[in-house]
Amino acid sequence: MSAISNISEVEFGVELEPFEPDTSLAATSAFAEAVGWTDGRGGRFTDHEAARKEGFPGALVPGIMNMGFLTSMIHRWSPVAEVVHVDTVFRAPVIADEPCTISAVITDVDEDECLVELDLTVKNAKDETRVFGTAKVRLPAA
Amino acid sequence: MQIDIEELKSKYLDLEFDRKDFTIDPEKVVTVAKMSGETLPQFCDPAHPEFQAPPAFIASLVSGRHLPVDFPRIGGVPMDGGKAVTVHAPVRPGASLTGKTHLHDIYDKSGRSGRMIFLVSRMELFNEQGEHVATSDSRQVIREKQQ
Numbered sequence: 001m002s003a004i005s006n007i008s009e010v011e012f013g014v015e016l017e018p019f020e021p022d023t024s025l026a027a028t029s030a031f032a033e034a035v036g037w038t039d040g041r042g043g044r045f046t047d048h049e050a051a052r053k054e055g056f057p058g059a060l061v062p063g064i065m066n067m068g069f070l071t072s073m074i075h076r077w078s079p080v081a082e083v084v085h086v087d088t089v090f091r092a093p094v095i096a097d098e099p100c101t102i103s104a105v106i107t108d109v110d111e112d113e114c115l116v117e118l119d120l121t122v123k124n125a126k127d128e129t130r131v132f133g134t135a136k137v138r139l140p141a142a
Numbered sequence: 143m144q145i146d147i148e149e150l151k152s153k154y155l156d157l158e159f160d161r162k163d164f165t166i167d168p169e170k171v172v173t174v175a176k177m178s179g180e181t182l183p184q185f186c187d188p189a190h191p192e193f194q195a196p197p198a199f200i201a202s203l204v205s206g207r208h209l210p211v212d213f214p215r216i217g218g219v220p221m222d223g224g225k226a227v228t229v230h231a232p233v234r235p236g237a238s239l240t241g242k243t244h245l246h247d248i249y250d251k252s253g254r255s256g257r258m259i260f261l262v263s264r265m266e267l268f269n270e271q272g273e274h275v276a277t278s279d280s281r282q283v284i285r286e287k288q289q
Contacts, residue, residue: 021179034173035202063222068178068198075182086197087226089281133224 004078007114008142016077016104016118021069023061028096031065048096061094066131069102070120074137077104081116081137088120088133099125104135114139145216145259145286150248154213160205160243164267166195168235174199194232200276201225205243205265208282213245216259217287223260226279233267233275241265246279250286257286 004010025046032038032045043050044060051059067088074081094100101123108117115138122131168188175185175196184192208220233239246264250257260283267276 019179022177027177030173031177034170034177035199037202064198064201064225065178067201067225067227068174068180068196071197072175072179072181075180075185079182083197083229085226085228087224087279089224090222 003076004139005080006142007109007111007116007139010106010109010116010139012106012109014106016073016106018101018103019073019076020099020101021072023094023096023098023100025059025096028059028061028065031068032062035062035064037062045096056093057095058098059096061096061100063088063090063131066090066094066122067133069122070104070131070133070135073102073104073120074118074135078137078139081139083135084115084138085136086120086133087135088131090131092128092130094122094124094130100130107134111142114141144257145214147248147250147259150214154210154245155248156244156246157210158242158244159210160207160241162206162241162243164203164239164241166199166233166235166237166239168193171195171199171235174202188235192232194234197227197229200227200229200233200267200278201280203239203241203265203267203278204280205241205263207243208263208280209261210245216284218285220261220282220284223281223283225281228277229275230277231269231273231275234269238270239275240268241278242268255285259284259286 029046120133183190243265247262
């Protein structure tokens with residue numbers, strides 16, 4: 001799939017090429033440290049054992065890191081896309097060191113305003129939806 | 143007795159309850175972008191002329207308090223129900239920002255296990271020129287404690 005360069009190339013209903021992000025503990029730890037979420041959170045993003053002691057199944061991928069996965073996928077689909085709005089619902093935890101798949105489908109194309117809307121999903125290896133959401137993206141005119 | 147959602151809304155919505163200043167560290171923006179799988183230089187390269195914070199970084203900027211100081215205790219431990227970001231203009235790392243926070247919405251959903259109450263805190267981010275550059279919503283979900 002070649003990268004989208006303007007609004008005229010976008011087709012309603014098309015699915016973006018899914019990708020598997022890096023959910024390693026090293027990645028979640030680096031992310032959590034960068035956003036200041038390592039203090040006072042008991043290692044829930046950085047340490048499987050510490051997270052289990054808090055009642056989680058293992059260390060968590062920070063919720064907003066999933067938002068990052070989703071917007072990164074949009075930029076892979078179209079490097080000229082500007083994410084104007086993104087809304088993510090954290091339905092269930094995404095666990096570090098476990099694979100997940102990011103997918104998106106185009107649900108609206110407004111050629112007059114050069115805006116595209118997408119439905120976004122993060123699923124785990126059991127095909128269970130963990131995070132879902134929507135995005136509104138601006139693209140250059142044709 | 144159930145919490146009266148309409149009463150909460152009339153008392154607390156749209157009133158600023160927190161204000162916080164931020165200076166965004168370019169290195170942290172790069173880490174967040176790269177760990178999210180981002181590859182575009184405007185998010186990963188501080189030397190790029192359009193270098194800016196991605197939405198996930200904007201979502202990480204939180205106010206000093208989650209709720210107004212006199213907001214009533216509703217029930218159990220709040221859960222992070224989700225985040226939304228609207229970008230009005232590029233958020234430039236290194237610049238000083240001010241975040242003004244208010245309760246934007248309060249609503250409930252009922253199910254077999256009881257009533258869940260959703261509290262949406264909205265932070266509006268302004269740059270040094272007073273330009274509104276981004277809006278970040280945080281949804282807290284609280285299971286209502288039966289009285």
